[in-house]
Amino acid sequence: MADIDHQAELTRAGALVEGRMGAVAHFARRYPLGAFGGVLVFIFVFVAVFADVISPHDPLQTNAATSLLAPSPDYVMGADMMGRDVMSRIIHGARISLAVGVASTLLGGIIGVIIGLMSGYLLGWFDLLMQRIIDIMQALPLLVLALVMAASLGPSLENTIIAISIPLVPNIARVVRSSTLSLREMPFVEAARAAGMSELRVAVRHVLPNTLAPLIVLGTAQLGSAILVEASLSFLGLGVPEPHPSWGRMLSESAAEYVRVAPWLVIFPGLAISAAVFGTNLLGDALRDILDPRQRS
Amino acid sequence: MGSYLIKRLLLMLLTLVGMSIIIFLLLRLMPGNIVDIMFDSAGFVDPAEKASIEKELGLDLPIPVQYANWIIGLVQWDLGFSYVSEMPAIDEIGPRIPITAKLAVLALGFSILFGLPLGVISAVKQDTALDYILRVISLSGLSLPSFWLGLLILMGFVSFLGTIPIYTDPPETLWDELLLYSIPAAAVGFRSSALIMRLTRSSMLEVLSQDYIRTARSKGASENAVNYSHALKNAVLPVTTIIGIEAAFLIGGLIITETVFNIPGVAHFLVEAILMRDYPIVQNLAMLIAVVVVVINFAVDMLYATLDPRIKYVD
Numbered sequence: 001m002a003d004i005d006h007q008a009e010l011t012r013a014g015a016l017v018e019g020r021m022g023a024v025a026h027f028a029r030r031y032p033l034g035a036f037g038g039v040l041v042f043i044f045v046f047v048a049v050f051a052d053v054i055s056p057h058d059p060l061q062t063n064a065a066t067s068l069l070a071p072s073p074d075y076v077m078g079a080d081m082m083g084r085d086v087m088s089r090i091i092h093g094a095r096i097s098l099a100v101g102v103a104s105t106l107l108g109g110i111i112g113v114i115i116g117l118m119s120g121y122l123l124g125w126f127d128l129l130m131q132r133i134i135d136i137m138q139a140l141p142l143l144v145l146a147l148v149m150a151a152s153l154g155p156s157l158e159n160t161i162i163a164i165s166i167p168l169v170p171n172i173a174r175v176v177r178s179s180t181l182s183l184r185e186m187p188f189v190e191a192a193r194a195a196g197m198s199e200l201r202v203a204v205r206h207v208l209p210n211t212l213a214p215l216i217v218l219g220t221a222q223l224g225s226a227i228l229v230e231a232s233l234s235f236l237g238l239g240v241p242e243p244h245p246s247w248g249r250m251l252s253e254s255a256a257e258y259v260r261v262a263p264w265l266v267i268f269p270g271l272a273i274s275a276a277v278f279g280t281n282l283l284g285d286a287l288r289d290i291l292d293p294r295q296r297s
Numbered sequence: 298m299g300s301y302l303i304k305r306l307l308l309m310l311l312t313l314v315g316m317s318i319i320i321f322l323l324l325r326l327m328p329g330n331i332v333d334i335m336f337d338s339a340g341f342v343d344p345a346e347k348a349s350i351e352k353e354l355g356l357d358l359p360i361p362v363q364y365a366n367w368i369i370g371l372v373q374w375d376l377g378f379s380y381v382s383e384m385p386a387i388d389e390i391g392p393r394i395p396i397t398a399k400l401a402v403l404a405l406g407f408s409i410l411f412g413l414p415l416g417v418i419s420a421v422k423q424d425t426a427l428d429y430i431l432r433v434i435s436l437s438g439l440s441l442p443s444f445w446l447g448l449l450i451l452m453g454f455v456s457f458l459g460t461i462p463i464y465t466d467p468p469e470t471l472w473d474e475l476l477l478y479s480i481p482a483a484a485v486g487f488r489s490s491a492l493i494m495r496l497t498r499s500s501m502l503e504v505l506s507q508d509y510i511r512t513a514r515s516k517g518a519s520e521n522a523v524n525y526s527h528a529l530k531n532a533v534l535p536v537t538t539i540i541g542i543e544a545a546f547l548i549g550g551l552i553i554t555e556t557v558f559n560i561p562g563v564a565h566f567l568v569e570a571i572l573m574r575d576y577p578i579v580q581n582l583a584m585l586i587a588v589v590v591v592v593i594n595f596a597v598d599m600l601y602a603t604l605d606p607r608i609k610y611v612d
Binding site: 033132133135136137138139140141142143144147148149151152153224228231232235236237238248251252259260263266267269270273274277278281282285 | 308311312313315316319320323324326429432433436437439440441442443444445448449451452455456545546548549552553556567568571572579583586587590591
């Protein structure tokens with residue numbers, strides 16, 4: 001009979017975790033990549049929230065004297081063609097990127113949840129109609145649909161959010177619908193109904209909370225793609241308009257002309273986008289492992 | 298199977314009709330049509346002249362009539378005229394299709410060539426250092442914006458070789474063509490190979506946990522035989538189903554990459570046409586993309602049913 005190290009086994013299973021800090025430490029040991037993603041996301045959010053405090057210069061202040069200035073102690077990431085500090089623009093760009101990413105994921109999520117819940121709950125003609133509409137929307141790649149929508153709505157911060165959120169709806173609606181379909185047959189839902197609860201109350205109070213786990217997993221993944229789509233739209237000139245500093249547009253302004261003379265204009269904004277999306281993806285993977293054990297990879 | 302096929306074909310048609318309505322309405326919602334843009338740059342607006350140009354372009358007709366005209370033309374293979382070049386849209390779009398198609402095939406080849414084997418290795422070596430490294434690479438592939446990757450490649454070429462093969466004239470020899478397309482294709486393919494790698498890994502892991510794999514092991518089959526002959530065959534099958542998702546994914550990447558590398562394909566053309574409010578081009582190109590995605594998805598479903606004897610489509 002082999003000896004079992006009870007202490008080690010319990011630690012591994014997370015049974016000895018005490019307090020909030022203990023839970024964080026356990027998460028970090030168990031999912032090192034997820035913890036790294038969490039750190040990246042934390043930095044991203046921190047920078048976005050405190051952009052005004054931490055940015056060394058005014059992101060919009062043009063200055064002929066510093067035009068295309070190479071990275072130096074005062075301008076750590078250099079300056080662009082109009083002499084604006086690249087680092088300050090990236091710091092303020094985090095705010096735009098986060099705002100557009102979170103707002104479009106939330107908006108798409110809310111619409112998707114309402115459609116998915118109603119589809120899975122009401123079934124019948126409503127479900128049939130919604131399924132067809134979702135099929136139709138998935139016939140166009142996310143970026144193409146967002147491009148056409150962004151162009152048709154016109155360039156503004158709000159319209160960019162709408163243009164990104166609508167193509168995110170089908171995925172969310174699908175996931176919510178399929179969990180609603182299995183949940184509505186569960187005994188606890190039947191019990192709630194037998195207790196005389198109204199259908200709406202059953203749907204919102206009992207079915208919806210149980211779809212949250214897959215929803216959070218999907219939402220994190222969608223946040224990453226929303227940030228990427230915003231950057232792509234702005235890169236193509238159809239996203240967030242001036243004067244907001246957007247990572248995607250910083251790349252398109254600098255791209256072709258300054259590749260030779262000012263590589264810092266290309267390197268740093270791209271690095272910022274990649275780090276933000278990479279962080280959300282890593283965190284999303286770890287969340288999936290925790291919240292949705294059936295999908296564990 | 299026969300009536301299932303008909304049902305699927307009808308659904309496909311319904312999807313495309315729905316898509317055409319959405320595209321058409323979205324384009325008509327756009328603030329400002331081509332006429333506005335033309336007059337904006339001219340500085341002043343003569344209402345009579347503006348109305349006459351709108352009439353000439355058919356923009357004064359009620360929207361349902363405009364839509365009907367488009368669909369009737371589409372069925373007769375008449376796509377209308379580009380507002381910008383005033384050439385028939387079909388002559389503008391047609392020559393650009395092969396360029397994008399070649400790029401897409403190369404990119405798909407690249408992504409399968411790298412994604413599939415690396416995904417299998419990652420699964421077989423699960424939770425080792427190698428698996429972690431490969432997973433980080435694949436996740437970074439999904440996180441790098443493809444236009445940034447393209448720009449970095451451009452920058453690398455310019456600073457190390459001083460030059461890069463840039464699309465100016467149509468390439469003359471097959472070799473030139475391959476050289477020219479392989480760099481942008483790799484930029485697009487890197488992202489897609491990351492997707493394939495992730496899916497191969499999880500599909501392979503699922504197969505490896507099945508009972509018949511344990512049976513094979515307990516029979517004494519070697520580790521290699523189990524991994525590559527028993528598991529791989531069954532793991533690859535679900536991966537084929539994502540070729541449809543891949544196609545949509547690739548088209549998104551191509552739009553960006555063709556713009557960065559200035560390649561005159563359809564994806565780049567779509568962006569230009571959107572910026573110019575060139576409706577006939579945008580609506581036909583968007584429809585073309587929708588048709589490609591829908592048909593590929595349909596073909597993959599049918600292929601899957603023939604490859605996997607466990608799947609039978611019952612009416």
